[in-house]
Amino acid sequence: MSWDGQALGASASMTVHHHDRAAAEMLVKQAVAEVARLERVFSLYRQDSALSELNRIGALAAPPPEFVAILERSRVVWELSGGAFDPTVQPLWTLLASHFGGADPDPAGPSQTRLHEALVLVGFGNVLFSKNRIAFARRGMALTLNGIAQGFITDRVVELLRDGGVTKSLIDIGEIRALGNRPDGRPWKVGVENAPGDKNPLTVLDVEDKAVATSxxxxxxxxxxSRxxxxxxxxxxxxxxxxxxxxVVAPDATMADAFSTAFSLLPPDAVRGIVANQPGLQVRLLENSASGRLVEFGRG
Incomplete structure (x- = not known):
């Protein structure tokens, strides 16, 4: 059976194959409830979310375990990417939204003074967390989990379905993860952008028990x-x-999501170095140039 809806403000879908339709319907209901529960943890746009409370107060006691888990995964990618992936960029987002949302904004962007004031609040190393507490080391810091939360939620849905006996499913909660293969035994098909000038606008990737994220x-x-x-x-x-x-194709959607964000900000040589040490990671970089050169790293 199939389901279509919303998650973290984006379109979401599930295609679940189960021999018992009633069981499949119950699993989908449980998955939808889990998505809603995790939105109350990770959403920037809900004032009652754990993330919003942390950003307002600067600290969060007894955080949900999923919040700590996503910060642990974030730290891994932050370290591997040399800081290119950094969830503490929210003050920069707020500054840019305020600047360009104002009347007659300077097209060059915010002033250097305001930009510097926001930049000093950025740095994931200043997020202190344990299972008991999350806190910012500097007043005015804020987190956004938009570069990893969709992947994290996708993985949680896959875990729930697998625990319920589902072995074949395609989940898209902003990022895509395949559980097993299609009922006919073939891999799931996922389209990603092709190089300019190619007769086909999309390249179709074969995906089985892996995740795909794009940025x-x-x-x-x-x-x-576009600056x-x-x-x-x-x-x-x-x-x-x-x-x-x-x-990015990766073993799970959490890492695919985070790496797709990080790699958007890193030159090809840096991406190659990370991919070489991450089993199961594959990357397609479509360069922003006249030629639109496609660079690929990694093997499944």
């Missing part, structure tokens, strides 16, 4: 000149410029 600055841009986007470089405050799109 592109076209997802949201603050300005018409500021939702893919914010925590080192400069500017938007990602290197690639038209990044696609």
């Amino acid at each position: 592109s600055a076209d997802g949201f841009r603050f300005d018409d000149a 500021f986007s939702h893919l914010i470089d925590p080192r400069s405050g500017r938007g990602a410029q290197l690639y038209r799109s990044v696609a």
